[in-house]
Amino acid sequence: MPATLYTFRRCPYAMRARWAILVAGVAVEQREVALRHKPAAMLEASPKGTVPVLVLPDGRVIDQSLDIMRWALAQHDPEHWLAPGQGTMDSMLMLIAACEREFKPHLDRYKYPSRYRGEWGTPDGEPTRQESAFSAEHFNKARQFLTQLGDRLAARAGLVGQAPALADIAIVPFVRQMARHERTRFEQAVPGSVLQWMDGLLARPDFQLVMQKQSEKQA
Ligand SMILES: N[C@@H](CCC(=O)N[C@@H](CS)C(=O)NCC(=O)O)C(=O)O
Secondary structure, eight states: OOEEEEEOTTOHHHHHHHHHHHHHTOOEEEEEOBTTBOOHHHHHHOTTOOSOEEEOTTSOEEOSHHHHHHHHHHHOOTTOSSOOSSSOHHHHHHHHHHIIIIIHHHHHHHHOGGGGHHHHBOTTSOBSSOHHHHHHHHHHHHHHHHHHHHHHHHHSSSSSSSSOOHHHHHHHHHHHHHHHHSHHHHHHHSOHHHHHHHHHHHTSHHHHHHTOOHHHHHO
16 A cells, blocks of 8 residues: 655645655655645644645654655655765755745745735734735845855756755745746846756656646546
């Protein structure tokens, strides 16, 4: 019996977990969930209610995307994502944590300012400043993180070495989200090295498979 992965196609955390599982070639049965109607079995396994969640045949549950990546790659790591030759695991984990702390919150506020009304409006919803200004402020903060990535990528093709590694695969789905929101604005604002890095990773055939819809897989 294979492990079960509860996933959501467009979730960047789930994307990175699926990508590592695919590259590792580990047999996993994927269940696409509707975030508004999460299956009871998933919530029973992981009450915090976020995807991805991996339930192993022996009942163990891994419910953090980075842990799922490391679990899969620990079994088979054909591209040496866990040990890229340059850069240590600690330095990759620090970069991934920085993305979570210094990029993701700004990405969310840039993309979905209305969800953060409390931060730019009064408690009764009266705006104290423009929603668009709030969004632009967070676009700029997210961009600052990408400038840091650009500095790294000026010196090498990947974030820690010449070849993609855990850090690249864990971070690029979030950068993709920002690029897809307003591609032209993104292209004008971020270093060319970041664009090239992102486009190169996203053009990989395995990423196309990671993003395939359930219906396309069955076809
Ligand atoms: N730290 C978690 C974060 C996962 C996460 O936040 N996933 C989002 C979707 S992208 C989610 O499931 N949110 C719950 C919801 O939208 O109901 C991980 O790395 O797996």
